[in-house]
Amino acid sequence: MKNLKLYIYILAGVIWLNACKPELNTPKPTPGTADFSRYIAIGNSLTAGYADGGLYRAGQLNSYPSIIAQQMQAVGGGTFTQPLFSTEQANGSGYLSLTGFNPDGTPITAPVTSNLAIRGFQAIPGFGNVTLYTKYTGDLNNFGVPGIKLQQITYAPYGNLNGYFERLLPGNSPTNTTSYLQFVTAKPFTFFSNWLGNNDALGYATSGGAGDVLTNKNTFAYLYNLLITTMTANGAKGVVATVPDVTSIPYFNTITVPAVLGAVQKAHPQVQAIFINALVSASTYAPRAATPNDLFVLTFPTSKIGQPVETPYGTLPYGLTPYTPIDNQYVLDANEVALTEDYVNFYNTTIKSVAASKGLAVFDAYTFLQNIKRNGIVVQGVALNSSYISGGIFSLDGVHLTPRGYAIVANEFIKAINAKYGSTVPLVDVANYPGVKFP
Template sequence: MKTLKHFIYIIVGLVGLVACKPEINTPKPSHGTANFSRFIAVGNSLTAGYADGGLYLQGQLNSYPAIMAKQMLSVGGGTFTQPLFSTAQANGSGYLQLTGFSSTGSPITAPVTSNLAIRGILPVPGFGNVTLYSKYSGDINNYGVPGIKLLNITYAPYGNLNGFYERLLPGDSPTNTTPYLAFITAKPFTFFSNWLGNNDALAYATSGGAGDVLTDPATFAALNTLLINTLTQGGAKGVVATIPDVTSIPYFNTVTEGAILAGVQKANPSVTGLYINALVSGTNYAPRVATPADLIVLTFPTSKIGQPVSTPYGTLPYGLTPYTPIDNQYVLDANEVTLTENAVTAFNSSITSTANAKGLAVFDAYTFLKNIKSNGLVTNGISLNSNYISGGLFSLDGVHLTPRGYAIVANEFIKAINSKYGSNIPLADVAAYGGIKFP
């Protein structure tokens, strides 16, 4: 009898547990205090969907603003129109594709040169050649222009000097006089994303400090304030992103001083170091032995190392003597790294302070990407890191993202928006977007 009562108590208890089973309530999509009916994206190549060293249709379709806009549809978002290349010219500016791997495991890439959207090359006196692309006409929500700096947004002739911007304007170069800031605000909008300013540091860094200059931080701050004031003057809300640390991207972390030296020493153990032409101060450079703090660019042709070079002291091997240092354009040396990092820190201070003053959402891309470099990232059960090709996040140019990388960035923007405006925009399914295409 005692056993029977005990059994009955157990049954009753189990029934009670079933009856009290907790409900899982998924919050319904909501726009919160924001209005996403006309969302525009302001920015450079990252905003445009640039990938693998070029702007092409598949990359445009997987841009982070396009992914964001798709997720916004459930919270009142409207049509998001991009200046897409046509199917017949789907390869746009051309891009890199992975064709295989060498016997040592190094990736082999080749440029895609068919079905391009290039309509000509325009020589601009005192500037150089500008590649012109097939014109786009129609509505635009994605205003991403590869190559643009914050420094350029008020410069009226800029539409004659950047072919990616020129294709969006009705006039042909050299007749354009519409500043970028005026162009992006010509039509009313209700919400914006802004990721301008990367190129104000990146162009200097990727040229090894030799082919560009860092934007003056005071100038950057003034232009950023002007930009945000203009974008918000009609009452629109938005989200801005900080500028990543250049040392967090594969472009500066794949071809390393240590790896090159180890390869040389296999053939010649007597070699003790590589030589670079490094910044001393101001504009003064001097040769010295490279260290791990010196960042060699991804595009450095390592086959140049050891090649004979004619000098006043005789024929000497390239990169292995102080008389034949690796060219400036291939190395962002330690002092140049410091200059770049200081500029980025100042830029980000301007971005965050201005955004906070206007009550805008902020995606801290600097911290996010730096953390991925240090710790990797696991999302939707997928492991990612900042390694070139194998990491899954960065495309073949080592700077821009894969579709999966852009989906991750889109989600970070969305998280910032949801947190700031009390909205509930659903996150994108990162697993639905791919990484590097293997042959």
């Protein structure tokens, strides 16, 4: 009986403590002047949730549109459906995982090749083999298609050339004739986000200026106007993002000229310079000594340097003489950087002016990522920056983001939306999303 009384007292104490917890009055979230009932996201790999060099289910689940949509639930957002790979084929296209570090501290990555969603390959004459993925059927809110350029949104056969777009379409490659713009606007929506345009510059840059071209400025302006006019035709509101500075990503800032030269000089002190094949003007390239303003791509196999190369002047070491310069594809040289910058600036001016003319919110990803590159950023006690792996924002491919990076981006979109439409879509807790996963 005595014990029972004691228990009652303890229980009363516990109930009282829980009942008397301090509370803060937080205003009820409001959608402001926007209607989030059917939100769709258009864009490229970043929008799809691509990470670590591939599109896979875990990445899709952490895509920034899915994070935004989840936060929109508080202000009347509807269900948000993504073209997820099934759990049986969760690894989608395959991706890179970090398996450890070499004794010199460089990371070791290995491709994940099990449980893929690859259903075959389609040869397209004049284009090459297209990897086809397991089809997705069903409702769709996230229209992110890895690889897509703004330049390609009205191109009717595009659904035959991009396996990620093809898997969303009912037809099989090579019979598709639905353009991306037609596809995304087929069903009504009340709100959209658009982050297209990156690949119009990035494709050129990541190929070292060798494998792709920058989208013509006038074409970009025409298509961006067409895109936004079409998206807003039925009164939908939305948010758009600018194109990041391509040099703000670790893909171009991890293997640097001074680091490579320093490593070579350790073994061969007589070496004075690394030679690259650099842009002179228009499409003229000539060898010259590399400077810190020339950027090596993350995938540059540094072991090639010094390997013997047969030339008309005899056998010479790769990368160390003007006769054996490093191939164009591995280097975004200073002139190519400047050219890309010029185009990106034009694209962004276009994006901002079109958005302003239609009253859309703008997330200035260019400024945001450039600021992180220069100063880093501290979010909820975590110091982040643009460094490869350690920076915490960029995934193992050096271009796309980690879950934490995508959560930060989602918050920037939300801030832009809230500022424009007077809404109070709640921010997401970035601390809940991991950076690079270490074994």
